[in-house]
Amino acid sequence: MxxxxxxxxxxxxxxxxxxxxxxxxxxxxxxxxxxxGARMVGYAMNSAHQQIPPVPAHRVLNRNGxxxxxxxxxxxxxxxxxxxxxxIVVENDSVKDFATYFWDPNVELSIE
DNA sequence: ACTTTGACTATAA
DNA sequence: GTTATAGCCAAAG
Numbered sequence: 001m002x003x004x005x006x007x008x009x010x011x012x013x014x015x016x017x018x019x020x021x022x023x024x025x026x027x028x029x030x031x032x033x034x035x036x037g038a039r040m041v042g043y044a045m046n047s048a049h050q051q052i053p054p055v056p057a058h059r060v061l062n063r064n065g066x067x068x069x070x071x072x073x074x075x076x077x078x079x080x081x082x083x084x085x086x087x088i089v090v091e092n093d094s095v096k097d098f099a100t101y102f103w104d105p106n107v108e109l110s111i112e
Numbered sequence: 113a114c115t116t117t118g119a120c121t122a123t124a125a
Numbered sequence: 126g127t128t129a130t131a132g133c134c135a136a137a138g
Contacts, residue, residue: 038121041120042120043134071119
């Protein structure tokens with residue numbers, strides 16, 4: 001596939017994240033071929049604020065399951081509210097059982 | 113064109 | 126367990 005914008009790939013993958021699931025910047029970056037482009041994914045999210053169709057950025061956390069980007073939402077606790085709204089348990093700005101909810105595009109989208 | 117920065121990750125101490 | 130440092134690459138100033 002040939003996307004003009006690296007961001008568009010990110011948006012696409014993030015949108016594919018099922019409800020009630022989570023993913024990490026690194027996993028998405030690796031799926032796109034950018035093994036070390038995790039920062040680029042987060043950077044893309046910064047542009048995804050008003051992106052159409054909307055990107056569930058609240059489902060994308062860092063490798064530690066920490067809500068690193070919560071400060072970029074309208075309100076810092078909005079991200080947590082969205083996660084909790086999908087059945088995710090958040091404790092101290094971190095996702096509980098992150099590994100359980102973790103959704104890896106490299107695996108889920110590679111089963112063919 | 114150069115410098116700074118950033119929603120990251122991995123390794124080391 | 127934490128804090129520090131380096132590697133990473135693209136967009137914005």
